[in-house]
Amino acid sequence: MIDLPGLARAQASLIDAGRVLDRANMVPATGGNFSMRLDEHFMAVTVSGRHKGQLSGSDIMVTDFECVPLGSTLKPSDEALLHGQLYRLRPDVGAVLHTHCRAATALSCLVEGDELVLEGLELLKVFEGITTHEARLRIPVVDNSQDIPALAREVEPRLPQDDCHVYLIRGHGLYTWARDMTRCLYQVEALSALFDCELTVRRCR
Ligand SMILES: CSCCC(=O)C(=O)COP(=O)(O)O
Numbered sequence: 001m002i003d004l005p006g007l008a009r010a011q012a013s014l015i016d017a018g019r020v021l022d023r024a025n026m027v028p029a030t031g032g033n034f035s036m037r038l039d040e041h042f043m044a045v046t047v048s049g050r051h052k053g054q055l056s057g058s059d060i061m062v063t064d065f066e067c068v069p070l071g072s073t074l075k076p077s078d079e080a081l082l083h084g085q086l087y088r089l090r091p092d093v094g095a096v097l098h099t100h101c102r103a104a105t106a107l108s109c110l111v112e113g114d115e116l117v118l119e120g121l122e123l124l125k126v127f128e129g130i131t132t133h134e135a136r137l138r139i140p141v142v143d144n145s146q147d148i149p150a151l152a153r154e155v156e157p158r159l160p161q162d163d164c165h166v167y168l169i170r171g172h173g174l175y176t177w178a179r180d181m182t183r184c185l186y187q188v189e190a191l192s193a194l195f196d197c198e199l200t201v202r203r204c205r
């Protein structure tokens, strides 16, 4: 196993994140994948097919942003390219989380078109750059596909925008990213609550 500066700390953060998200029922079965930036070329990313609530150091490997493993014969997450894409396009991004949160998955099925807009909600202030509930959070929604490079190409034009913090894959789950893992976990929690709220509002209309 390769040893890069920051890898041990990244592994510990990713293991913790898995426990938190598993307890919150956001990564059922082997769903979800997580990563952290190590430097300008490499990321620590979860190995494919592992239960994210039971991760150990050997369930986290190093790849470059094109998903080529460094010092490992293990298979990185099937969706690792979506993580690498964010580190490649956004030098400010230090952590990426993908969850199968139920509210995100359900809401993504109800959205017609390629965007969901959340507005008028205090919790939006969790996102960097948002300072008032009057702001609008624009969330790209893309159709699910097993062709991950095609999925990456579809979402790519939206990602460099500073106010883009999350996207939904229809019938699948969410991707969100932040400067560090703590903020990224806050965003996942906030998104789950915001999506729940939106679902409730839609049900009552
Ligand atoms: C049983 S979940 C299907 C795959 C998926 O969507 C996912 O998030 C986990 O894939 P990975 O290869 O990262 O384990």
Ligand SMILES: [Zn+2]
Residues within 6 Å of the ligand: 031, 032, 033, 079, 098, 099, 100, 172, 173
């Ligand atoms: Zn997934």
